[in-house]
Amino acid sequence: MDVIALGFSTLFAPGVILVLAVGVFAGLIVGSIPGINDNIAFAMFIPFSFAIPPEQALALMVGVYCAAAAGGAIPAIMIKVPGTASALLTAVDGNAMARQGKAGKALSIAITSSVIGGIASSLVLLVFAPTLALFALRFGYVENFALAILGLSSVVGLLSANVLKGVISALIGLLTATVGFSLVTGYPRYTFDSVNLIEGIPFVPLLVGLFGIAAMFELLVDIWNERRSGKAVSGLPLIGSLKFGWALARRLVPVWSLSATIGNLIGVLPGAGMLMAIFLSYDQAARRFRRRFAGKPGEKSWGEGAPEGIAAPEAANSAVTASSMVPLLSLGIPGNSTSALFIGALAIHGMVPGPLLFTQHGHIAWMIIVAFLIANLILWPAAFIVLKSVSRSVFAIPKEALVGVIALLCLLGAYADGANSFNIWVALIAGIVAYGMRLAQIPLGPAILGLVLGPQLESSLSNALSISGGSWLIFIDPVNHPISAAMLALASLFWLLAIYGWWRQSRNRSLATRPQSDSSPS
Amino acid sequence: MKLPSDLWIGAVLTGIGVWALWEATGFDDRSRTYPMIVAGLLAVSSASMACLSFVRNQEQLALAGPLRAALPAGGVIAAWAAALSFGLGFLLPTLLMQIALLWLGGIRGAIRILAYAVLITAAAYGLFVVGLEVPLPRSRVPGLM
Amino acid sequence: MKKAIALLASCLMAGAVGAAAAADFPAKDIDLIVPFAPGGGVDTTSRIIVETANTLIEGAELNVVNRAGGGGVVGQTFASKAAPDGYTVLAMTSSVVTNPKLKGASYSIDDFLPVGLYNLDPSVIVVPASSPFETADQFIAAAKQAPLNIVIAGIGTSHHMGGLAIQQVTDAQFNYIPTKGFGQQLQAVLGGHADGALWPLGEAANHAKTDSVRILAIASDARDEAFPDVPTYQEAGIDIEIWATFRGWSVPKGTPDDVVTMLSGLLQKTYESPAYKKKMSEAGYKPVFRDAKSFKQIIDGYAVLTSNIIEESGLAK
Structure with missing residues (x-):
């Protein structure tokens, strides 16, 4: 308890708490600008953090980190352009709801879910950090492979429309992820002798292109279609009322709890990342929605404005933020690429994350922990202030002018990652490919998951087999690798459930169509 | 020529899969198995998508919008x-790009387009170059930033 | 903002330290190219140097410019092609020596002139705290019986080649487990998923201090003050004098000698500042300084060592 009080007293020093609040506002803005995310913002901020005391620098980073994940939902809902990768799935139901004139409700659900996920994960960080860190240590190469399989399997539940296209999409992602020097032997694969591709296709420009540039093309074609059909170009949805009612809140409680749990567990595991958490919880929310609400009067279909489709990914992505600090603070192992940048910020001030941080700089370690809690408490009112002021005026810009703005922000954001012109081409080509996939009705989600999990899948597989001497049985060994066996069992359960669902669907369809075809004359 | 979209997209992806598979045969022993499996699966599933297009989902692609916009x-x-990599500076190419994109986006009126373009270019310059201190590609033309 | 603070600081410090260089260099800001993303070891050390160095020069300042990509090759290539006027300095690591052979980089090591070295990080053998191996002898003896699983950062990295060198001089057998990112490597070692790892001392030190890992031997010609009980490779019966990665400054070939001397002097004066030494040590990097000439010797020595390994193990592209 004393140590927690130490954290609070460090945080509530004048200046520090103020900087945390500034960080929250900055994070909301950074998150809501397509092309810039917390990663890029930190990269730019770390040099600047030299000049200020470590308490303030780290409080600012915590604020930005928490809020950026929430801010990404704002443009995702308003213009279907995710501000950060973590709002990828929020864009689907969120934008659908906004187009039905309920943008305010969608934004409000998104922000409330973020805050709830964030608070849940800060409490986990505060109370269970040491226990969970030991859990993370049980993840070796075998478990990481099983985790990647589980993550990839999380998309099968979403593929009811066209299974084959979903599989193709995942394979495109996995194949793209093999570009670069092979980790196993260092052989250059699909690099075309370009040094820019040695470490694979640069990831930030790739993501920025896949959703930013592609969304810009989509916006442009929407406008063109509207103009050709003679209608006036419809404006952006109005934000409107931000209320969503207690009944809905009660209905979302199970989704919030499950998504926050998934986000916390995934966040603690190094290398799993935010995207996997949002896909897993989105999948769970979709199952629940289909079981409980689909087809009821007054309910939209999944993907067309279901509130669960906003709540699940937003609660999950915020739950990843604080929990990704669990292995970083207790062991010195970053949970994801953003929390890895905290290492840099600490190092600049002569501190190293891990057990030593608690003994040598306990006030900083505990301040970071309590700052996550306070940042999420500030986030709620801050988000509504930003929505009421900044967002209302930004989204008053005519939709036609936004096309150029989004394009430029995304292209410069891609370029800024390493100040390399090559990245602009990566973003452009990725945008064209993603837009082409959309035209061909190939879903993008599985491809992104494949991109993120591909390297982990291949390296953990080859390393696990290298350690086991080529035996595949280690993955299902219930004694030495129970976690791996359980995750693979869960993954196969996902597949079995999906296959059963498809079988039932097609049987229902053939039962429904048979009488018709019998009665038709020919 | 009218073809179902799944047919020719399936064909293109099959081509990519087969190319990647063929390319992967040239990798060393331990680096090739995984990409070969992924590329092979991509080729097979894309080919089945192309074949399935004969029995179902004969949708044509609505290409007019994408092609024209x-x-x-x-x-x-x-x-x-290309202009940026060649070294024509940042401001002039960006201003021209914004003018073109605004026109494509459907904004009309020379003064409105110009005003928006100047505003957007200046804001982007302020955010990335002044605010975030991103080093821009070097300009070959003296005086062009 | 950053510039303003740095400018203010340099104005304040200028009076205390006095005029640093009489020549007209530098007449404008100097770019220190870090070919890696912010937050890593090279970036952190560069920023610590720049912080002090900017208080020692007048009329201009050093700016860290991150040009990440291609595992460092993109930024290194950029620096090799820059104008040889001293206004582009590369934060040079040992990978510059091996990248032309291993990654097909278009430059060669002769395209750079060494300026000075500021950090030398020896390779160490690390095992998990729960490991049965208490000494390097036990470790090598076990590796002679059956291959040990050794975590490394990647194939062809300096520490991988260090492992190959151990295999050459002893009869040990290692099964390398390439694992990207230090965090993931740490997880594998702390969790006991591998038998050991080859790490730079700088990264291993902080975890060894908390007894979560054990350092068995250090590839240096002398024991480290922080770990007086850890033997050097040669004391442990591994006949390798030094295996260390280095960090330093270099400039493109053709840069005038007096400019190189001036930059080298700046790095030396930075090294002599007590605040700098304190900050570097706290961040886990041992501050040292070698001038251009002795840095060149270190580079040449490393080139000879690694080219043997690269030829014999068929790592070259």
């Missing part, structure tokens, strides 16, 4: 990227 925008961005 998205393609020129892609061209404009490519031209901007």
Whole structure:
């Protein structure tokens, strides 16, 4: 308890708490600008953090980190352009709801879910950090492979429309992820002798292109279609009322709890990342929605404005933020690429994350922990202030002018990652490919998951087999690798459930169509 | 020529899969198995998508919009990227790109377009170059930033 | 903002330290190219140097410019092609020596002139705290019986080649487990998923201090003050004198000698500042300084060592 009080007293020093609040506002803005995310913002901020005391620098980073994940939902809902990768799935139901004139409700659900996920994960960080860190240590190469399989399997539940296209999409992602020097032997694969591709296709420009540039093309074609059909170009949805009612809140409680749990567990595991958490919880929310609400009067279909489709990914992505600090603070192992940048910020001030941080700089370690809690408490009112002021005026810009703005922000954001012109081409080509996939009705989600999990899948597989001497049985060994066996069992359960669902669907369809075809004359 | 979209997209992806598979045979022993499996699966599933298009999902692609709106925008961005890499500075190519994108977006009126373009270019310059201190590609033309 | 603070600081410090260089260099800001993303070891050390160095020069300042990509090759290539006027300095690591052979980089090591070295990080053998191996002897003896699983950062990295060198001089057998990112490597070692790892001392030190890992031997010609009980490779019966990665400054070939001397002097004066030494040590990097000439010797020595390994193990592209 004393140590927690130490954290609070460090945080509530004048200046520090103020900087945390500034960080929250900055994070909301950074998150809501397509092309810039917390990663890029930190990269730019770390040099600047030299000049200020470590308490303030780290409080600012915590604020930005928490809020950026929430801010990404704002443009995702308003213009279907995710501000950060973590709002990828929020864009689907969120934008659908906004187009039905309920943008305010969608934004409000998104922000409330973020805050709830964030608070849940800060409490986990505060109370269970040491226990969970030991859990993370049980993840070796075998478990990481099983985790990647589980993550990839999380998309099968979403593929009811066209299974084959979903599989193709995942394979495109996995194949793209093999570009670069092979980790196993260092052989250059699909690099075309370009040094820019040695470490694979640069990831930030790739993501920025896949959703930013592609969304810009989509916006442009929407406008063109509207103009050709003679209608006036419809404006952006109005934000409107931000209320969503207690009944809905009660209905979302199970989704919030499950998504926050998934986000916390995934966040603690190094290398799993935010995207996997949002896909897993989105999948769970979709199952629940289909079981409980689909087809009821007054309910939209999944993907067309279901509130669960906003709540699940937003609660999950915020739950990843604080929990990704669990292995970083207790062991010195970053949970994801953003929390890895905290290492840099600490190092600049002569501190190293891990057990030593608690003994040598306990006030900083505990301040970071309590700052996550306070940042999420500030986030709620801050988000509504930003929505009421900044967002209302930004989204008053005519939709036609936004096309150029989004394009430029995304292209410069891609370029800024390493100040390399090559990245602009990566973003452009990725945008064209993603837009082409959309035209061909190939879903993008599985491809992104494949991109993120591909390297982990291949390296953990080859390393696990290298350690086991080529035996595949280690993955299902219930004694030495129970976690791996359980995750693979869960993954196969996902597949079995999906296959059963498809079988039932097609049987229902053939039962429904048979009488018709019998009665038709020919 | 009218073809179901799944047919020719399936064919293109099959081609990519087969190419990647063939390319992967040249990798060393331990680096090739995984990409070969992924590329092979991509080729097979894309080929089945192409074949299935004969029995179901005969949708045509609505290409008019993409060709008339998205393609020129892609061209404009490519031209901007080329100008930037060549060293024509940042401000002039960006201003021209914005003018073109605003026109493609359907804004009309020379003064309105110019005003928006100047505003957007200046804001982007302020955010990335002044605010975030991103080093821009070097300009070959003296006086062009 | 950053510039303003740095400018203010340099104005304040200028009076205390006095005029640093009489020549007209530098007449404008100097770019220190870090070919890696912010937050890593090279970036952190560069920023610590720049912080002090900017208080020692007048009329201009050093700016860290991150040009990440291609595992460092993109930024290194950029620096090799820059104008040889001293206004582009590369934060040079040992990978510059091996990248032309291993990654097909277009430059060669002769395209750079060494300026000075500021950090030398020896390779160490690390095992998990729960490991049965208490000494390097036990470790090598076990590796002679059956291959041990050794975590490394990647194939062809300096520490991988260090492992190959151990295999050459002893009869040990290692099964390398390439694992990207230090965090993931740490997880594998702390969790006991591998038998050991080859790490730079700088990264291993902080975890060894908390007894979560054990350092068995250090590839240096002398024991480290922080770990007086850890033997050097040669004391442990591994006949390798030094295996260390280095960090330093270099400039493109053709840069005038007096400019190189001036930059080298700046790095030396930075090294002599007590605040700098304190900050570097706290961040886990041992501050040292070698001038251009002795840095060149270190580079040449490393080139000879690694080219043997690369030829014999068929790592070259």
